[in-house]
Amino acid sequence: TQTYNICLLPGDGIGPEIIAEGVKVLNALGAKYDTTFEYTEALIGGCAIDAAGTALPDETLRAAEASDAVLLAAVGGPKWDTTDPAKPRPEQGLLGIRKALGLYTNLRPVQIFNALAGASTLKPEIVDGVDMMIVRELTGGLYFGRRERFYDEAGCGTDGAAGQRAYDTLEYREYEVERIARQAFEAARKRRNKVTSVDKANVLETSRMWREIVHRIHDEEYADVELEDLLVDNTAMQLINRPADFDVVVTENMFGDILSDEAAQITGSLGMLASASLGDGVALYEPSHGSAPDIAGQGIANPLAQILSVEMMLRYSFDMQEAADDIRRAVTAVLDEGWRTGDIKDAETPADKLVGTAAMGDLVVSHL
Amino acid sequence: TQTYNICLLPGDGIGPEIIAEGVKVLNALGAKYDTTFEYTEALIGGCAIDAAGTALPDETLRAAEASDAVLLAAVGGPKWDTTDPAKPRPEQGLLGIRKALGLYTNLRPVQIFNALAGASTLKPEIVDGVDMMIVRELTGGLYFGRRERFYDEAGCGTDGAAGQRAYDTLEYREYEVERIARQAFEAARKRRNKVTSVDKANVLETSRMWREIVHRIHDEEYADVELEDLLVDNTAMQLINRPADFDVVVTENMFGDILSDEAAQITGSLGMLASASLGDGVALYEPSHGSAPDIAGQGIANPLAQILSVEMMLRYSFDMQEAADDIRRAVTAVLDEGWRTGDIKDAETPADKLVGTAAMGDLVVSHL
Ligand SMILES: CC(C)[C@H](C(=O)O)[C@@H](O)C(=O)O
Numbered sequence A, B: 001t002q003t004y005n006i007c008l009l010p011g012d013g014i015g016p017e018i019i020a021e022g023v024k025v026l027n028a029l030g031a032k033y034d035t036t037f038e039y040t041e042a043l044i045g046g047c048a049i050d051a052a053g054t055a056l057p058d059e060t061l062r063a064a065e066a067s068d069a070v071l072l073a074a075v076g077g078p079k080w081d082t083t084d085p086a087k088p089r090p091e092q093g094l095l096g097i098r099k100a101l102g103l104y105t106n107l108r109p110v111q112i113f114n115a116l117a118g119a120s121t122l123k124p125e126i127v128d129g130v131d132m133m134i135v136r137e138l139t140g141g142l143y144f145g146r147r148e149r150f151y152d153e154a155g156c157g158t159d160g161a162a163g164q165r166a167y168d169t170l171e172y173r174e175y176e177v178e179r180i181a182r183q184a185f186e187a188a189r190k191r192r193n194k195v196t197s198v199d200k201a202n203v204l205e206t207s208r209m210w211r212e213i214v215h216r217i218h219d220e221e222y223a224d225v226e227l228e229d230l231l232v233d234n235t236a237m238q239l240i241n242r243p244a245d246f247d248v249v250v251t252e253n254m255f256g257d258i259l260s261d262e263a264a265q266i267t268g269s270l271g272m273l274a275s276a277s278l279g280d281g282v283a284l285y286e287p288s289h290g291s292a293p294d295i296a297g298q299g300i301a302n303p304l305a306q307i308l309s310v311e312m313m314l315r316y317s318f319d320m321q322e323a324a325d326d327i328r329r330a331v332t333a334v335l336d337e338g339w340r341t342g343d344i345k346d347a348e349t350p351a352d353k354l355v356g357t358a359a360m361g362d363l364v365v366s367h368l
């Protein structure tokens, strides 16, 4: 019997409710495939700030590092919103664990389940066949560069008076671009063999360097993969114009944050999209959506993105491809039968049957 | 008779063809409203690089500064694409003139002409009623912060070897945020009285400062206007999910570049969208689209965004509201009659009548 230790980070809002359904699915598959999943739960985000004064307690980081994979739900909520740089913020938990575990590759698959094709605000013929993988650099750029805010400097306020001034730094080093480019080309080889590299090379120096390095890695190591460059503003347009044309999209951290959410919305069902954050060691899996504090505690949140993040964990961390396929098949079947949580229920389809978080988890388990 | 001197900057690609139609419209309205428009033409972008080795020759800047308003078409093309920091690039002309003229406010109205509602890739019920104004900060942020690329520093290449390293700086000062916030609130008062301020305050220090300042200006000077904050990644989603909900959207330079193009694409007819760049002196007007080098010189480009940028010029620089209304009415009428350039022609609507650039300009003039 193989044993895996999974670090569970429920976080805030609907986090605890949806992660419970991920665990249900893991346990069911453990039984089926003679694998034992053991769990260590730890605090991250707002709940960690409340309990320990910091969004990423040392204990949590140690639990994550000691595990075979991390399953995260979501962090944040209005309770902890602040613009005071001196106060802790839930997102620091997320950013901190990404950096500490060296999770430089964020994979966000964007696909549409047939049963939910109508949920998109785009026309059916436009979203038909959408199947892309956004490869976002996750430990560099504006997210981790030097930043500061000063006060009192002359020339910053109106009419040359004193005022505030702030900066953030977008920085990349050659090896950071090389390794994310390789991840993108590797992903493309397992898919439709095409990479779109997104930058703003007509303005940013980091983008010009990015473009050169991506092309060098391509020419030297992946000449068999089709590569195109697209400016970030143009990409924001083309994702809406011809989303089905994209295969792998690789880009730096901030552009990736914006474009992956845009691409997710194209499906119309954000509650269905999972993500994997990979480095050279332990990896982390989470839904693409947030902590939805407005519906927390009501048992109505959609657990499917969390369950599909378990699918990614089985694929990427444990190489359990059959078990991963089981999850995908089960989720597809449950949707085909018309079971829906509130966020994906279509008011105009009477055949849709509304269920809550736990019932949805049970339905998936029943199809495994 | 009032006389205005307009600096014409045709630029590259389809630029010369479409700007000629803008001039046609100006001349027709000049005759109607007893106003003389005089023109000074100058080089910018790729053509300026070819002729003078720089994308913004001094002569061009002097002509712009001496004018009452600048009408620009578009710059750039594959001929001048380069990632070599030492080589001149067409976009430097655009960025240079924005900075030199202090054009800190970029207004990008996003509206849909009824006749073209079907052009959107979004469902008709989603784009119905879309009418927003993107207010983009245009002379700060990553576009103008310090940037650099080094070579040879240990720790930048693979396995700690030497390699390249680059950075760009996202910087804002208090007065820069104050003045763009005021522009947004002023615009909202003339519209539906609502401002969405977009930032990434959960990560960037500049965004936290942005949010604080926007709220202070709101509370002190524009408490009558509705204000909401939205994170940039969430905005990228909501623009697709519920575009008609937005009125004025204000944001920093790079976010504005991405989101204004995304919003433009929602209409499905980028060839119809104009923009105004305003500062404290001479203002600049241009289409939102690019130089389309692939169709340059064929007489088939859509001149309507250029013509609608003339509408904005008449409104913002010359306070000729009636003449501006004439343009809008004329363009609407021409579209209602079924006249289309190739980019906005719908293959499935046999009533659409295909026309070229000059014929489209003539049609608009005939309706003035
Ligand atoms: C919460 C936030 C810091 C985070 C990010 O911007 O990376 C989130 O939007 C995401 O995409 O995972």
Ligand SMILES: CC(C)[C@H](C(=O)O)[C@@H](O)C(=O)O
Pocket (backbone or CB within 6 Å): A202, A203, A233, B091, B094, B095, B257
């Ligand atoms: C050409 C480029 C530098 C420019 C920008 O990014 O500002 C363009 O995309 C725009 O939006 O006007």
